[in-house]
Amino acid sequence: MGLQMPNQSLTNPAAEAADAVSTPAINADEVTRHYTMGGTVVRALDGVSLSVAAQEFVCLLGSSGSGKSTLLNVIAGLDRPTSGRITIFGQELAGLSSEALARHRREVMGIVFQSFNLVPSMSVEENVELPLRFAEVERAERNGRTRQALERVGLTHRLGHRPSELSGGEQQRVAIARALVNRPRLLLADEPTGNLDSRTGEGILDLLQTFNRELGMTIVMVTHERSLAERYADRMLFLADGKLSAG
Amino acid sequence: MKIADAVELAGRNLRESALRNTLTTTGIAVGVASLVAMVSLGAGLQQLANRRLTRSGLFNTIFVFRQQPRERGFGGRRETAGRSESPAEAQTPRRPLDEDGRLELQHVAGVAEVYPDIRFQGEIRAGSKAEITTMGSIPPSARDNDAFETLKGSFFSSPGAAEVLLRREFAESLSDHPESLIGQEVTLRYAEREAIKPGQSAEEYDAGTVGFGFSVVPRERALKVVGIMDQEPFGGLRGNSDALLPTGLAIALHAAQPAGLRELVGGGNGQHEQYASLVVRVANPSAVQQVEDQIKQKGFGAFSLLDATKSLRRFFVILDGFLGIFGSIALAVAALGIVNTLVMSVLERRREIGIMKAIGASDADVRRLFFAEAAAMGLAGGALGLALGWVIGFFLNTGTNIYLRNHQYPTEQIWSVPWWLIGFAIVFSVLVSLASGLYPAGRAARLDPVQALRYD
Numbered sequence: 047m048g049l050q051m052p053n054q055s056l057t058n059p060a061a062e063a064a065d066a067v068s069t070p071a072i073n074a075d076e077v078t079r080h081y082t083m084g085g086t087v088v089r090a091l092d093g094v095s096l097s098v099a100a101q102e103f104v105c106l107l108g109s110s111g112s113g114k115s116t117l118l119n120v121i122a123g124l125d126r127p128t129s130g131r132i133t134i135f136g137q138e139l140a141g142l143s144s145e146a147l148a149r150h151r152r153e154v155m156g157i158v159f160q161s162f163n164l165v166p167s168m169s170v171e172e173n174v175e176l177p178l179r180f181a182e183v184e185r186a187e188r189n190g191r192t193r194q195a196l197e198r199v200g201l202t203h204r205l206g207h208r209p210s211e212l213s214g215g216e217q218q219r220v221a222i223a224r225a226l227v228n229r230p231r232l233l234l235a236d237e238p239t240g241n242l243d244s245r246t247g248e249g250i251l252d253l254l255q256t257f258n259r260e261l262g263m264t265i266v267m268v269t270h271e272r273s274l275a276e277r278y279a280d281r282m283l284f285l286a287d288g289k290l291s292a293g
Numbered sequence: 294m295k296i297a298d299a300v301e302l303a304g305r306n307l308r309e310s311a312l313r314n315t316l317t318t319t320g321i322a323v324g325v326a327s328l329v330a331m332v333s334l335g336a337g338l339q340q341l342a343n344r345r346l347t348r349s350g351l352f353n354t355i356f357v358f359r360q361q362p363r364e365r366g367f368g369g370r371r372e373t374a375g376r377s378e379s380p381a382e383a384q385t386p387r388r389p390l391d392e393d394g395r396l397e398l399q400h401v402a403g404v405a406e407v408y409p410d411i412r413f414q415g416e417i418r419a420g421s422k423a424e425i426t427t428m429g430s431i432p433p434s435a436r437d438n439d440a441f442e443t444l445k446g447s448f449f450s451s452p453g454a455a456e457v458l459l460r461r462e463f464a465e466s467l468s469d470h471p472e473s474l475i476g477q478e479v480t481l482r483y484a485e486r487e488a489i490k491p492g493q494s495a496e497e498y499d500a501g502t503v504g505f506g507f508s509v510v511p512r513e514r515a516l517k518v519v520g521i522m523d524q525e526p527f528g529g530l531r532g533n534s535d536a537l538l539p540t541g542l543a544i545a546l547h548a549a550q551p552a553g554l555r556e557l558v559g560g561g562n563g564q565h566e567q568y569a570s571l572v573v574r575v576a577n578p579s580a581v582q583q584v585e586d587q588i589k590q591k592g593f594g595a596f597s598l599l600d601a602t603k604s605l606r607r608f609f610v611i612l613d614g615f616l617g618i619f620g621s622i623a624l625a626v627a628a629l630g631i632v633n634t635l636v637m638s639v640l641e642r643r644r645e646i647g648i649m650k651a652i653g654a655s656d657a658d659v660r661r662l663f664f665a666e667a668a669a670m671g672l673a674g675g676a677l678g679l680a681l682g683w684v685i686g687f688f689l690n691t692g693t694n695i696y697l698r699n700h701q702y703p704t705e706q707i708w709s710v711p712w713w714l715i716g717f718a719i720v721f722s723v724l725v726s727l728a729s730g731l732y733p734a735g736r737a738a739r740l741d742p743v744q745a746l747r748y749d
Binding site: 159 | 649
């Protein structure tokens with residue numbers, strides 16, 4: 047684990063991951079997510095089963111509308127599947143109340159979005175600190191952990207700035223620091239480089255790779271750039287029309 | 294999320310859209326101000342009415358007399374007072390109305406003062422004119438009685454001063470210019486009750502060998518007229534008298550009174566000076582009934598007017614209710630302002646709410662955050678409104694007094710902010726704000742994070 051191994055065993059991901067580390071980070075079993083839009087049913091996810099081993103770096107690839115963001119939201123617990131089961135580090139999400147889901151989100155995972163999703167009225171430091179407030183971490187410890195997270199992404203000189211005063215790459219690094227601050231075991235990234243130029247994007251992915259290797263963080267990243275996925279991911283999963291497919 | 298964090302975040306959110314939140318808070322402040330102004334006006338009017346009633350001296354006073362069950366005269370008056378004789382009154386042995394009795398009544402709980410109501414016939418001579426009239430007496434504490442509000446001249450300088458207050462009508466019979474009498478000396482002629490041979494032994498009394506009773510001796514006393522009054526204190530309820538002496542002086546004169554004669558005729562030896570009646574002043578008007586019952590149990594006759602403050606209080610509960618409701622209308626409008634502001638805020642901050650949920654905020658956290666914002670606006674609005682209400686009340690009061698003064702009326706405090714209103718206004722404002730926050734906060738908490746994040 048941890049080495050760059052693109053194109054590795056794309057055909058049978060579930061079997062592959064099951065052999066890996068003891069408890070899988072993610073286990074999805076026949077997950078469907080249907081929306082009703084103007085009377086017609088949209089099958090955003092249509093029977094997806096997959097398994098991601100702990101400490102794995104997995105890329106979810108697919109064209110827009112393929113259901114990859116929906117899959118990420120369902121894994122994050124932001125959305126609930128229409129049917130099927132999702133288990134994160136042995137915890138089945140379906141049985142959790144919305145309160146427990148929120149706790150699960152802040153304790154087990156960090157999320158990074160394409161559009162950064164920083165709170166515009168808050169400074170860099172306040173944005174990174176926000177998840178710690180929800181986790182009811184004491185103020186003294188909050189400050190230390192916020193600095194630490196910002197140190198990891200190399201932004202300690204921007205503490206008091208507002209997101210609008212930062213470049214796109216810097217904003218994404220703040221978002222990554224915010225995702226890191228609760229020390230999650232699973233990092234979900236939804237097109238984290240989508241709004242960045244390729245060089246900045248690579249910098250962001252280098253960061254993610256470091257976390258994967260040094261901190262043993264499991265990473266699931268949604269992207270549509272195959273070249274990036276090939277460079278960084280341990281494994282690639284392809285999604286089309288709500289179903290996993292082979293490349 | 295901890296409450297302290299919610300408050301901190303709420304504070305910064307409120308500062309973000311300062312203008313809108315300031316306007317909403319001002320709306321609450323106006324609502325609270327109208328409530329405070331209305332209620333303090335009600336409280337002030339109530340205090341004013343209570344003060345007037347107390348100063349009339351009619352409702353905190355019990356008149357004590359010798360118990361006379363057979364006498365019809367007092368019975369009639371008792372009926373007008375709405376009282377009937379209690380069984381205790383009929384059973385307890387009758388008590389003489391002497392100095393011992395006065396001291397005993399002084400120690401009844403709730404009693405502020407007991408003084409004899411001395412009343413006798415006297416002649417007052419000013420220059421060449423003389424008139425016979427009934428002299429009365431009042432203690433220094435009667436100074437506050439509303440009858441003296443229009444007093445010309447001054448009140449007695451001391452409880453035993455050789456001074457007299459004249460009723461205007463009586464003064465007119467002594468002089469064509471009654472007020473010119475103020476500061477002048479007049480002569481009082483009266484009958485003094487003089488005990489016979491105070492040194493005689495008990496045996497001689499028993500044998501009936503010496504005379505008993507008292508002699509009545511004419512006396513004169515120079516008095517200075519200090520004031521002319523338009524009306525009599527206690528609404529003339531205690532019998533009319535045209536000239537008032539300080540109680541201390543009246544006692545010292547030992548004027549012969551009907552009560553002394555009655556005692557003598559009734560078989561006493563006339564050696565024991567008795568009062569015609571005592572006046573008991575009760576500290577709190579609502580305690581009158583209770584004190585009166587105790588006095589009756591001691592064997593005295595007593596009567597008082599019905600506690601008028603009771604029905605007055607009932608009236609003011611209704612008045613305060615009405616004023617409170619009118620005051621609350623503005624606050625209700627302000628509450629709609631809070632609802633509007635917070636609903637707008639939820640719409641504007643949909644994405645932010647989505648972000649917070651995505652990074653681990655629970656529904657309860659989001660709800661708490663919006664409640665904290667509502668409460669903060671309520672607290673600030675309440676405090677501001679309290680100050681504003683105070684200012685409104687102050688100007689209302691000042692304006693009324695300027696009007697009263699211009700029309701030659703004595704000024705009055707018509708407005709009062711009771712201490713409980715301070716706490717109530719703020720707590721009420723916060724509660725109304727929290728109630729207004731219920732819907733917006735619930736709406737924010739229920740927001741679907743996936744949809745909220747899609748929103749730009």
